[in-house]
Amino acid sequence: MNRKVKSIWLDSFEGREIVISDIHGDYDGYNLLLKKINYQPGQDRLILLGDLVEKGFENLKLLRQIKKQTEEENVYAVMGNCDFVAKNFLYSYRLDFIKEVLLKRKGSLIHEMIQEAALDPLSDETDMDQLAYELRKHFLAELSFLNDLPHVIETPKRIYSHAGLIDEKTYADDFSYVLTYPLFAECEMRFTKMIVVGHMPVSEYCRFKADCNPRFFSESNIFSIDGGNMVKKAGQLNAIIFDGNLVSTDFIDHLPLARAKVTTHPKNRTSFVISFNRGEVEVVEEGETSSRVYSPYLKRTFWIDNDFLKGHKGTDFTNYEMPLRQGEAVKVIQSYGSKTQVKKQGIIGWTLTENLEFDELKLNNPQS
Structure with a gap:
């Protein structure tokens, strides 16, 4: 290649x-x-x-x-890099590796091609060389477009x-x-x-x-x-x-909307973010709903809600409390405990769930 x-x-x-x-x-x-x-x-x-x-x-x-x-x-x-999947099947390249990836991945071009061509769903028993042959036969134009x-x-x-x-x-x-x-x-x-x-x-x-x-x-x-x-x-x-x-x-984005019931003025003196690539933490004290951890990247110890903790890695967690103005709309990311993680103008933060009103607002609103 x-x-x-x-x-x-x-x-x-x-x-x-x-x-x-x-x-x-x-x-x-x-x-x-x-x-x-x-x-x-x-x-x-x-x-x-x-x-x-x-x-x-x-x-x-x-x-x-x-x-x-x-x-x-x-x-x-x-x-x-995700478009490289076309090369995998055009050239029968690292098919065993891509098989492992696709068995774990729910959303994939390959799954959709298999379905449209009425082929058997991907499984541990799938003959990958035969599958690559079938996909080239049915979808050569699409695979070649990505490849080129x-x-x-x-x-x-x-x-x-x-x-x-x-x-x-x-x-x-x-x-x-x-x-x-x-x-x-x-x-x-x-x-x-x-x-x-x-x-x-x-x-x-x-x-x-x-x-x-x-x-x-x-x-x-x-x-x-x-x-x-x-x-x-x-x-x-x-x-x-x-x-x-x-x-x-x-x-x-495709996040549902909620509306602020109150105006809030959080202080946010020392806000921080734990993201996937810098999420390594040492668990100091494990609690039922939250744990006390130390982040070598941030060089600090803090409490993190367990919803954002997977083993010894925290991800997409922030202690930044989102300021709200009564009546304004925010995007809802997820609720955890008494809090809800929200997004406003692309910024992520949290607020108490009781501060939000969820009914009568549409999903998939494309407004920023």
């Missing part, structure tokens, strides 16, 4: 350049976001930063839409990749770096052109307040835009819009 980085060049564009990353098979969310930002085919340029498929539940439908958009509109996409995606798109002002780069000239010696570079926005490099990436949910970079919105790292000239859609409970699908010298962002 050729492991060189494949790139394409796009000339300057006079209209809006819209960038969306990590859709993860979310057909409805993708189209809600396009509608919300008033995407205009033929007038706007749309760049998709990979992970088009996997983990969501309308992968095949989304893939066919994006394939058609790239053929008929000013739409371009790069490959993400470039790893990098470069324009006069910006470079787009799924996860990151090693340098601006060669991008990387092996495409795996471009697909999987961990926590790229924290690299010590300073890029001349702006680098726009997804892959790592933006909230993973947060230490004091969890924020799912696109974030610009000025010290490295990197824009990280993955909102954790279909991956995190609080996830959202982000878009960043470059329009001349103007930059704006927007998002949608």
Whole structure:
């Protein structure tokens, strides 16, 4: 397999350049976001930063839409690590490994292809070589589209990749770096052109307040835009819009709404976040509903609700109490004990459940 980085060049564009990353098979969310930002085919340029498929539940439908958009509109996409599943089946590459992954993954392009082709569901007994043959026979166009995606798109002002780069000239010696570079926005490099990436949910970079919105790292000239859609409970699908010298962002999510019954003014003197990549903790005292832990990353001891503690790892927990204004709407992430984790304008926090009113509010509201 050729492991060189494949790139394409796009000339300057006079209209809006819209960038969306990590859709993860979310057909409805993708189209809600396009509608919300008033995407205009033929007038706007749309760049998709990979992970088009996997983990969501309308992968095949989304893939066919994006394939058609790239053929008929000013739409371009790069490959993400999740899109690599197409190579696995096109080339019968590491099929035993991908079998283990897919047996644990509920939402997958492969599951949907199997169902549409009326094949037996994936199981421990599945002959993976035969399955790969059948999928190539039925879905060669779809698999080839993902397989042929470039790893990098470069324009006069910006470079787009799924996860990151090693340098601006060669991008990387092996495409795996471009697909999987961990926590790229924290690299010590300073890029001349702006680098726009997804892959790592933006909230993973947060230490004091969890924020799912696109974030610009000025010290490295990197824009990280993955909102954790279909991956995190609080996830959202982000878009960043470059329009001349103007930059704006927007998002949608699928979280239900609640309304604040009261106005609150929490103090929040020492708020912090425990995220997946920095979630290692030492349990000091285990309680029935919460535990006292020490975080080497934060260098502090604190109580964490057990709903956010899995073994010796805490994830997506914050002690930030969300300020509320009576009558305003917030997004509901999850309830635990007497508290509810909520999101407002992309920021995650908690409030007492008694502060919220849940009835008569619609689900899947695309408003931010």
